[in-house]
Structure formats: C-alpha cells, structure tokens
Amino acid sequence: MVAAKRALPWLAASLRPISSTAAGSLPKQVKIVEVGPRDGLQNEKNIVPTQVKIRLINMLSETGLPVIEATSFVSPKWVPQMADHTEVLQGIQKFPGVSYPVLTPNLKGFQAAVAAGAKEVSIFGAASELFTKKNINCSIEESLQRFSEVMHAAGEASIPVRGYVSCVLGCPYEGKIAPAKVAEVSKKMYSMGCYEISLGDTIGVGTPGSMKEMLSAVMKEVPVRALAVHCHDTYGQALANTLVALQMGVSVVDSSVAGLGGCPYAQGASGNVATEDLLYMLHGLGIHTGVDPQKLMEAGVFICKALNRRTSSKVVQASSRL
Amino acid sequence: MGTVPSALKHCLSYQHLLKEQLWIGEPAAPSPALHPGQEFQISGLPDYVKIVEVGPRDGLQNEKVTVPTDIKVELINRLSKAGLSVIEATSFVSSKWVPQMADHTEVMRRIERHPGVQYPVLTPNLQGFHSAIAAGATEVSVFGAASESFNKMNINCSIEESIEKFEEVTKLARNMNIPVRGYVSCALGCPYEGNIIPAKVVEVSKQLYSMGCYEISLGDTIGVGTPGSMKRMLEAVMKEIPVSALAVLFHDTYGQALANILTAIQMGVGVVDSAVAGLGGCPYAKGATGNVATEDVLYMLNGLGINTGVNLYKVMETGNFICTALNKKTNSKVAQASFNV
Numbered sequence: 001m002v003a004a005k006r007a008l009p010w011l012a013a014s015l016r017p018i019s020s021t022a023a024g025s026l027p028k029q030v031k032i033v034e035v036g037p038r039d040g041l042q043n044e045k046n047i048v049p050t051q052v053k054i055r056l057i058n059m060l061s062e063t064g065l066p067v068i069e070a071t072s073f074v075s076p077k078w079v080p081q082m083a084d085h086t087e088v089l090q091g092i093q094k095f096p097g098v099s100y101p102v103l104t105p106n107l108k109g110f111q112a113a114v115a116a117g118a119k120e121v122s123i124f125g126a127a128s129e130l131f132t133k134k135n136i137n138c139s140i141e142e143s144l145q146r147f148s149e150v151m152h153a154a155g156e157a158s159i160p161v162r163g164y165v166s167c168v169l170g171c172p173y174e175g176k177i178a179p180a181k182v183a184e185v186s187k188k189m190y191s192m193g194c195y196e197i198s199l200g201d202t203i204g205v206g207t208p209g210s211m212k213e214m215l216s217a218v219m220k221e222v223p224v225r226a227l228a229v230h231c232h233d234t235y236g237q238a239l240a241n242t243l244v245a246l247q248m249g250v251s252v253v254d255s256s257v258a259g260l261g262g263c264p265y266a267q268g269a270s271g272n273v274a275t276e277d278l279l280y281m282l283h284g285l286g287i288h289t290g291v292d293p294q295k296l297m298e299a300g301v302f303i304c305k306a307l308n309r310r311t312s313s314k315v316v317q318a319s320s321r322l
Numbered sequence: 323m324g325t326v327p328s329a330l331k332h333c334l335s336y337q338h339l340l341k342e343q344l345w346i347g348e349p350a351a352p353s354p355a356l357h358p359g360q361e362f363q364i365s366g367l368p369d370y371v372k373i374v375e376v377g378p379r380d381g382l383q384n385e386k387v388t389v390p391t392d393i394k395v396e397l398i399n400r401l402s403k404a405g406l407s408v409i410e411a412t413s414f415v416s417s418k419w420v421p422q423m424a425d426h427t428e429v430m431r432r433i434e435r436h437p438g439v440q441y442p443v444l445t446p447n448l449q450g451f452h453s454a455i456a457a458g459a460t461e462v463s464v465f466g467a468a469s470e471s472f473n474k475m476n477i478n479c480s481i482e483e484s485i486e487k488f489e490e491v492t493k494l495a496r497n498m499n500i501p502v503r504g505y506v507s508c509a510l511g512c513p514y515e516g517n518i519i520p521a522k523v524v525e526v527s528k529q530l531y532s533m534g535c536y537e538i539s540l541g542d543t544i545g546v547g548t549p550g551s552m553k554r555m556l557e558a559v560m561k562e563i564p565v566s567a568l569a570v571l572f573h574d575t576y577g578q579a580l581a582n583i584l585t586a587i588q589m590g591v592g593v594v595d596s597a598v599a600g601l602g603g604c605p606y607a608k609g610a611t612g613n614v615a616t617e618d619v620l621y622m623l624n625g626l627g628i629n630t631g632v633n634l635y636k637v638m639e640t641g642n643f644i645c646t647a648l649n650k651k652t653n654s655k656v657a658q659a660s661f662n663v
Contacts, residue, residue, distance in 0.1 A: 204659070206625070207621065207622050207624070208625070208626055209625050209626040210625060233655065234655065235618065235621050235655050235656045235659055236580060236618035236622075236655030237618075237621065237625070239577060239580060239581040240580040240583075240584045240622055242581075243549060243581045243584060243585070244584070263659070266658075266659040266660070268658060269655070269658050269659035270655065270658070277576065277578075280578065281577075281578055283548075284547075284548025284549070284551060284578070285548060285549055285550040286550055313577070314574065314577030314610070315576045315577060317611070318575045318576055318607040318610035
C-alpha cells in the first residue's frame, strides 16, 4: 500500500471548496450508502466465507461510511452467497452512528432479520413488470402488497425501511422504461412508509439525459431529500449520471467498494460504481462525505484479495503498482 | 438489485436494447422529452459536439506493443468510415524518441483521405513540420504544457523555449494556410509538480492561441481532475479564449473523464478528444488507463441527444479490430458490456 500514498496528495489537493456557479449548486454533503457487502458480494462469482464478510464490514465501518448494507434475509435456495445472513449480522461490530440495513423481501425474512438484531431493513421494487415477473414471479402490484406486510410489521417495531426501485432507466427484458412508471412505483413505496427511495439503473444503460428526465418525473411525487441514486457503471456512465443527480439536488448515493458486483445481464461487464471513484469525485467537488479514502482503499484491497479478483476502481488501479 | 433471475437468456439482445434506446446506430435527433422551460442545466447543452479521435497517435504511442504500419493504416481507414471528422494520424517526431511513430511518412501517404475528414499530425518543431508537409499533411498540432517540470522532463526545455519553437512552426504554417491545433498538457495536474494553477494554463493557452492555433485542447494528462477543478480551470481560460476555440482531452485514469466532459459541455465546450477503445495507458501510473474511450463518450452524447455524426457501432467494431491486433482488452465499458468476453 506504499504506492497508494502517492495518490493522497491528489486527494488532499482536491479538497478545495467550490463556490456554487452556473454548473448548478451542488449539495454540501452527500451520504454514501455502501452496498458492497450485500449487492456487491451477491453478484460476485466466488462465495466469500463468513469471517471475510464480517472483516470487510468492520473495515468499512472504520472508514466513516454512515450506511453499510450488511446482508440479505432471503432464502439460501435463491441466494446462496447470503446464506450466512444471521451469523454476519450478529458477528459484525456495530459502530455507533452507523446503520446496517438488511434486505427483507417478505415478512418471513423481516422476522428473521429482527430476530438477528436488524435495526433497519430494505425492500426491492422495480419499475418494470417483466423484470418483477422474472425476478420474483409476480406483478409489481402483488410485490407491493407483499411489501406492505413488511411495512406494517416494521412500523409496529419502529424499524425504518429503505425502498429500492430497480430498472429506473432501462430493463433487460422490457427495454425502455417510462419515467412516469418510475414515479408511480416510487410514490407508492414512499407513501407506504419508506423513508428513502433508492433509484437504481440496474443495467447501467442510463445517461445524464435519461437520468434527468426520470428524476424530474419522480421529484414531482417524492421530495428530493428522500431520494437516492444507485447507478451502475456497465456503460461507464455512472459518475456522469450521479453528477447530474447531484446537480438536481439528490444528496444520497449508493456505491460499492472496489466496484464489487458484476452485471448478471452482460457477461464480463461491470456493475456497481466503485465507492473509491465516487469519493474521488465528491471530494474533488468539495463535498463532505465523512469517509476516509485511504481506509476505504484498504478495505477494497482486502476484499479483492479475498475474492481473487482485480478491483474495478480506477482510483485504486492508478494508485497501486501492479 | 434483488435476487438474480434464472431466465437470463430471455433478456433482450444487447443490440435490440441499445438500438431501441437510440444509444447506438445513427445519431439521434434532440430528445423530445426535454421540455422547454425546465431550469436544469442539461437544456443548455450544445446540439453538436465534434469528436477528435486521438487513438492512432496518442493512443498507439502509449501502448506497449508497436503496431505494424498495415494495422495503423487499416485502423485509420476504419475510423474514417465511422463518421469521425478529425483523426489524429501520426507524429512527425524523431523515431529515436518515439519509435512507435517511426513510420509516420508511410502512414500519412497510405491512408485513405476521406472528404470532409481532417488528419492532423504532431509536429514538435520545424523539422517535423517540413517532413509532415512533404508527406502530404494538411493540418498539424503542437503540444505545450502548463508545467515547467513536465516540459523539462518531456522535451528538455522550458515552456518559453518550447513556445519559441512552436512559433516557428505556426508562422510557417500560416504562410502555407495550414491550420495548427494547440494542446496544453497538465491542465489539471502534473506528475512532477502536483497541482497546476489555472493562471498558468491560461497563460500557455493564450500564447498558443495568439500565435495562430485555431483550437486549444486542454489536457488532463494524468486524469486527476474532477468536475470541480476542471470547472475552475475552464472558467479562467474562458475569460481569455472564446469557448468555441476550446476542446477538452480528459484521461480516465481516476474514472473521472465522463463526469468532467459532461461539466465541460455544460459550460459550452463543443469539442472533445477521445481514443477508440480507450487506447493508450498512462505512462505515469503503471497499469492505469489513459485516454477516455470514444465509445463511452459517444454513448453519453447519444443519450443526451447531442449530434456527433459518428456511428457508435462502427467505432465499437474498429475498437474490436485494434484490440485484437494489439492482443489486449478494450478499455471501453460500452464495448465490454456489448461484446461477450
């Protein structure tokens, strides 16, 4: 990691505050939601042992990340990589001030999550009927009914719920997705009680233009402070799309350390945007995140070694000697 | 994402998906969904962006493998057919310094010259300029830098001395009606000096512009820039040089290129340099990437409804061709997502 220190002057020098100007006033701070341990690992080819997952999450907690998606309480028949969900949630160090949301696709998963100590949960909707059908074998309306059971139970237990909407900029089955549909699903999930809606460009096909169009529609129905963006970098557009979202007032961004998690729809292609690269851009813009880039890089290096894969983060690639 | 679906093979083929969304194929008309009156910055974008393809020169020059002349010529011909209007063909620099460009004269003489397409070549000094003209060049480029140390390390002279050499070239070029494009390297950071102040970039850009360069390409040579530092630098330069004469050359070493390009075009820049397949690594960060991939830039511009005249699919095929010849993986994410690995 000696070579990584070479990158630091850039990171430090880029921490100059920027005044708001014609290119849009950007938020002063951005909350990064780290999805590596769940979304990332779930979409990696190699399964990672429980102890490695726990170590990863602990390292991420030390970086200053405020939210770390820890695991998924879904049947191991569907998602074997997350079979150790209870052990992970109980094994990690829970840092004060850090949230460790877990996925709960239904009431059963929710109950198991709460029993294991979960203090925040997430539910996953989609803006595409076909995607929902292929993924969880029901319609969007039916999926929302299932979620309302979770919402009800979460409400009773005072557990906050984060809502995700997949395929907001394109669907691998339907193709184009109408912004109005995204707005409709987002509105429903928000009204059901989700405190935040993360809009996901699941196959990374979006560009700043389609992002703007979609966000404009959604912002008519859901206040921007309750919105997050989850851009995939499959076509290299993630940071540009995220920048546009920031220009429109979004201040919560999802990303994955080392860009963990490929794309199941385009073999060999990348998926999640790398937290290291996102951080580089945000700090360069003078936006406060509370995250330590050096510690983050170390967490990324650790998990890539464990997975025996190269990092997808360009910042890390540029900083380490190969 | 939620659970992984089992029926992957029923996904739309990538061609169908991309074509339907007008992300590839013929350039799209401006998106009808952009309602007038909306306050967001996107509506202030140019209708047209000129792409300057630097793959055959900047790209190949920074690749480890030296490519045979036949391949270079084929590459340039394919790029011409893809609709690009400017293709940097080669460099008339001493083969002692840059062996990859030793076949400059042959390349220049053998490429197909498509009507309406420019094939600028690098000419660091008068000698190179003469050779370029003799070989049939009709446009040349000169490379300045905003960093003294970079200049010293690269061409063993100060910025001032290099400007003097360029003046000799531009003077002669003007007499012969040969347009000259000026590049300013290290516009956002230098591998030796670190931070570069915008005022220095302005100074060098101004000198190149006043001596007759029709366009100044501002290069983030080591890719360290972000939309923040890029904006500060551009604002300073735009006070002295009309934005219509500015271009940006962002390296993707830290993954910032597209975000930087987006910000630049939001500020009015209408010319972007890029390299097919993201050819050309970074000589200052081993194993890191360099030039941003033309395919990825096109993808973004197409998605924004900005006209470029370039056929993304043909560029992708050309990228595939040169990567096969170089026996390397493409740096373009669009290509990675589209061709089965």
